[in-house]
Amino acid sequence: MQFVIMVSDFFLNKENSNSAFLFACSLLKLGHKLNNVFFYFDAVLHANNMITTSYDQINLGLEWNKLSINYNFPIYVCSKTSIERGIVSKNEVKSTKYLNYMNMYPSCNLIGYTEWLLLTYKCDRIIQF
Template identity: 40%
Template sequence: MNYTILVTGAAYGTQNASTAFLFCQSLVKTKHTLYSVFFYCDGVLNANNMTQPASDEFNLIEAWQKLNRQHQVKLYVCNSAALRRGIIEDEKKMNLNVQKGNLAFCFELSGLIELAHSIKICDRIIQF
């Protein structure tokens, strides 16, 4: 089965994103296919490169990046939700008077059309 995961919880403060990550890890270890992870609402905070957990805490942002690199899982971030929460990519920094964007490496800004496409081609969508 092909899966798309919808993450609406922030990286820290709730269990939504960490539970989604653990579920994604389980999927890639099985015969199922994890097509993409779509970050929406507060879930876009998983793509904030400025997030620095304490040294003894699990770094969820780095874990998502590792999942992308090792298993080629697409990590889509809703552009509108990201802008509302201060997440921007370097290419857009000029228009917003900031020095550097804070979209973490391996994450890709996209629109809800990408989520719709993922839902269309996948067998299951699961929201966390």
């Protein structure tokens, strides 16, 4: 089966984010295809590569990045909510004069909500956490 996962909570605030990550790991290990992951609302903070965690916490942003690279699926990040929360991609740095650095993981791509919805038509299931 082909899945798309939508995450809307940040891992430091809610368990939904952790559940989404564990679900993704399980379905990939079972041989299913993960078409993409979409971070929306506070979940866009997973794309921020400057967030660090204490020694007893897992940095799910980093883990999502590794999983995306290992299993070759894209991570899409809502462009509107990312900009509102200070997540900056390489393209924003290039296109503006006032931004000097990016803070988004390389596996993440900014995309609008409508654009993302158009990418979901090939999947069998959309799972929201």
